[in-house]
Amino acid sequence: MTLIQNNHYICLSPSKFITMKNRLFYLVAIVAIASTSTGCKMLGGKNKSGGALPNDGQLHGVAPASRWSLPKPPGMVYVNPGTFHMGPNDEDVTYALTARNKAVSISGFWMDATEITNNEYRQFTNWVRDSIAGHLMGFEKQANDGNTYLDWKRIKTIKWGDKATLEKIDAIIVTPDNRIFGKKEIDANKLEYESETFDYKAAAMNRDPNVPRSKFIIKKAIKIYPDTLCWIRDFSYSYNEPMAKQYYSHPAFGNYPVVGVNWKQATAFCEWRTHYLNAFLESKKRSPESDFRLPTEAQWEYAARGGRSQAAYPWGGYYLRNKKGCLLANFKPGRGNYPEDGGLYTVRADAYWPNDFGLYNMAGNVAEWTSSLYYEGAYNFQHDLNPDIRYNAKETDKPRDKRKVIRGGSWKDVAAMLRCGTRSYEYMDTAKSYIGFRCVIDLPPAGGKKGGKK
Numbered sequence: 001m002t003l004i005q006n007n008h009y010i011c012l013s014p015s016k017f018i019t020m021k022n023r024l025f026y027l028v029a030i031v032a033i034a035s036t037s038t039g040c041k042m043l044g045g046k047n048k049s050g051g052a053l054p055n056d057g058q059l060h061g062v063a064p065a066s067r068w069s070l071p072k073p074p075g076m077v078y079v080n081p082g083t084f085h086m087g088p089n090d091e092d093v094t095y096a097l098t099a100r101n102k103a104v105s106i107s108g109f110w111m112d113a114t115e116i117t118n119n120e121y122r123q124f125t126n127w128v129r130d131s132i133a134g135h136l137m138g139f140e141k142q143a144n145d146g147n148t149y150l151d152w153k154r155i156k157t158i159k160w161g162d163k164a165t166l167e168k169i170d171a172i173i174v175t176p177d178n179r180i181f182g183k184k185e186i187d188a189n190k191l192e193y194e195s196e197t198f199d200y201k202a203a204a205m206n207r208d209p210n211v212p213r214s215k216f217i218i219k220k221a222i223k224i225y226p227d228t229l230c231w232i233r234d235f236s237y238s239y240n241e242p243m244a245k246q247y248y249s250h251p252a253f254g255n256y257p258v259v260g261v262n263w264k265q266a267t268a269f270c271e272w273r274t275h276y277l278n279a280f281l282e283s284k285k286r287s288p289e290s291d292f293r294l295p296t297e298a299q300w301e302y303a304a305r306g307g308r309s310q311a312a313y314p315w316g317g318y319y320l321r322n323k324k325g326c327l328l329a330n331f332k333p334g335r336g337n338y339p340e341d342g343g344l345y346t347v348r349a350d351a352y353w354p355n356d357f358g359l360y361n362m363a364g365n366v367a368e369w370t371s372s373l374y375y376e377g378a379y380n381f382q383h384d385l386n387p388d389i390r391y392n393a394k395e396t397d398k399p400r401d402k403r404k405v406i407r408g409g410s411w412k413d414v415a416a417m418l419r420c421g422t423r424s425y426e427y428m429d430t431a432k433s434y435i436g437f438r439c440v441i442d443l444p445p446a447g448g449k450k451g452g453k454k
Contacts, residue, residue, distance in 0.1 A: 085310060086104045089419070100379045124272050133172065192224065195220050200216075226431070234433045258436055261435070293441070294369055297370045315363075331418055345411055364410065367432075367436070369404060370407060404428045
């Protein structure tokens with residue numbers, strides 16, 4: 001038998017030819033198996049999702065709801081489950097030794113492609129304002145279940161500049177001695193969101209079946225308007241009054257990331273976003289979905305890396321510029337040339353190029369809150385499957401118990417803070433002009449009955 005390899009003739013004995021023939025057969029078989037498993041698609045039978053059960057005495061199963069057709073959440077991208085090396089990939093610049101490199105696995109989740117913007121957060125503050133005003137004006141109705149709910153059809157007809165309206169909502173208007181030129185304005189301190197959450201961690205640790213469910217329900221009022229004065233407070237002897245006056249209220253900054261929001265306000269936003277979605281789904285007799293929430297520290301880092309497990313930055317590699325010399329993020333270049341990257345302060349939430357998961361500004365622009373408690377030795381004992389450490393700090397707790405992990409670096413930080421593995425913290429009741437957030441939700445990867453794109 002003669003074969004041609006690299007323009008040379010190779011002679012094979014019959015026995016060697018038979019051996020090669022067998023190897024070729026095995027190779028074809030392996031390729032065939034691989035082609036059938038590409039995509040790792042699980043096959044299964046059809047499952048009924050509702051309707052009347054046949055009365056035949058057999059087991060058919062009962063679906064929790066008759067319909068499930070939630071499409072891809074607007075503005076979010078799906079992050080596939082996977083494993084990555086969490087922790088620093090280069091020298092620990094601060095020598096803090098608060099992180100170690102370890103392999104962890106993460107479940108799939110949906111994540112906002114950008115940080116929450118001023119416009120998006122304003123939808124939340126306006127909803128709280130409208131709900132309080134609706135209550136004060138008596139725009140309520142009693143439902144069939146005996147509870148009283150706001151009548152949103154009437155609330156949408158409120159004329160905010162009307163004298164009669166202002167008289168009825170006087171409780172949330174600034175008092176006369178706090179008015180400028182006598183102008184009646186909404187008092188931002190009166191905009192409180194009535195938070196109600198269930199502490200699953202505490203309930204899971206409970207071993208007494210007689211403890212009532214109410215023991216694990218946490219209720220509190222949270223002031224939700226951003227602290228616009230943080231622009232002045234964060235930088236002493238610096239003229240930032242224009243940002244304090246305009247950043248949250250001027251339309252020009254509508255698509256910029258919201259700042260001046262502390263950790264409590266960010267979690268309140270996630271809670272409201274959950275109720276806002278589920279109220280709509282339930283009104284259409286559809287199944288409610290998972291909760292929106294802040295990402296865990298591990299989820300955030302996994303998403304920031306974009307599948308590049310050992311990369312220093314979300315775009316990969318160790319360089320801050322592309323081949324054309326363009327900076328790839330909004331931070332503090334060099335020794336303080338702030339506008340060199342295109343933004344003196346923050347920039348649009350969708351500026352620059354996204355990472356391989358389709359997420360924008362996972363490095364720079366604004367640092368981002370996570371749900372995780374900051375603890376120096378957390379990496380040493382966290383699980384390698386969806387690692388997380390949480391603590392619902394009380395007002396009476398020590399300051400160290402109120403530290404929450406922030407990630408990503410910001411417009412005022414040097415390049416070292418932009419690295420995927422760099423971790424820092426801020427106190428949960430503190431608002432800064434360089435910290436924002438984005439949400440995640442644990443939905444299935446495909447929406448609708450026929451599935452959807454990832």
